[in-house]
Amino acid sequence: MSFRNPRHPGRTGGIAVITLLLATAPTLWAATKVTQNGITWTFAEDREVGTFCNGEYWVKGPVTIVSISTDLHPAGFAPKPGQDGSMVNPGTGGQQGYDNRLNTYNAELNASLPNGKAVAADNPLVLQPSHTLISMVSWLYRSAKDTEPGCPQFNGGTNAPRPITRSAALLTCLAEAPPADSFRPPYCGKDKTIKYNRKNLKVELLKNLPPVGAVPDVAAVEKSMARTWVDHVHEFAGAMIHPSEHMPNYGRDMAHDMGVAALMLQLDAQYPQYGLAIHKGYPTAAHLEALREYGVTPIHRKSFKPVRLLIES
Numbered sequence: 001m002s003f004r005n006p007r008h009p010g011r012t013g014g015i016a017v018i019t020l021l022l023a024t025a026p027t028l029w030a031a032t033k034v035t036q037n038g039i040t041w042t043f044a045e046d047r048e049v050g051t052f053c054n055g056e057y058w059v060k061g062p063v064t065i066v067s068i069s070t071d072l073h074p075a076g077f078a079p080k081p082g083q084d085g086s087m088v089n090p091g092t093g094g095q096q097g098y099d100n101r102l103n104t105y106n107a108e109l110n111a112s113l114p115n116g117k118a119v120a121a122d123n124p125l126v127l128q129p130s131h132t133l134i135s136m137v138s139w140l141y142r143s144a145k146d147t148e149p150g151c152p153q154f155n156g157g158t159n160a161p162r163p164i165t166r167s168a169a170l171l172t173c174l175a176e177a178p179p180a181d182s183f184r185p186p187y188c189g190k191d192k193t194i195k196y197n198r199k200n201l202k203v204e205l206l207k208n209l210p211p212v213g214a215v216p217d218v219a220a221v222e223k224s225m226a227r228t229w230v231d232h233v234h235e236f237a238g239a240m241i242h243p244s245e246h247m248p249n250y251g252r253d254m255a256h257d258m259g260v261a262a263l264m265l266q267l268d269a270q271y272p273q274y275g276l277a278i279h280k281g282y283p284t285a286a287h288l289e290a291l292r293e294y295g296v297t298p299i300h301r302k303s304f305k306p307v308r309l310l311i312e313s
Helices: 016-021 218-225 251-265 285-294 305-312
Strands: 029-036 039-051 057-060 063-070 086-088 125-127 131-138 141-143 165-174
Touching (some): 029 057, 039 131, 125 131, 218 251, 285 305
Parallel strands (some): 057 165
Antiparallel strands (some): 063 125, 086 131
16 A cells, blocks of 8 residues: 555655655666656667656666757747757866856866767767766747746846756766666766665654644645756856756755755654644554555554554555
């Protein structure tokens, strides 16, 4: 029996930090292309692919990429060379290869332009094992008043949207398929050692405290953590390329969202339908009824007889 959240039918957790990490990883499969967050990577041939426990892709490499594309740009807006850029194993300095309309742009870092030209069948990008590809979608505009719908406000210093990037997707190339439910390794640097797994999580350590006062909307907290935050460019320059559909652009707001999510993880609001703050997990009639109606959560002790019987059923 699986856990069902009545607030969000079809989802399997209280907030995205738990929902994403505890999602069941799909079986490995062969693919000539994968798509995430509006970005598609096309391979020269079928490659073994899969997902980490947060849903991001890995591919068994080396892999030859013959196209990096997006369907996010509306009619009338088309990226120019140096926009919708990509980086491989990015560092933490002050330069980036995602968008040439910023003075932090370094063309040599843009993996979307091998040999100075767009990725294509006759000009492929070969991604080696122990390398992570980050592909971005830029916000496009003709002027500050003629932009793609939803484009952020322009920054006075750069005369460009802040941030200038909209969406991002990560593809990690590995020499071998990782164990099911693995965490993605860091996108910076070449160390792609798989060190952590979903089975290592000890969600029973979360407090499940009763909410005090006004509690943020669970769905809003989910949304703020649903996509990977790309944050590797140093200091203020990083705010210019934080993808706006993923994360805040300003450090103060990033800290706020992370703090709220961390606090929400400690609240009974994570599993409000179980009343854990009231009965502290003891087998009260209300708790047993909630188990029968909503199923078993990851924090329930599987050796507890009512839980075990539900699982076996």
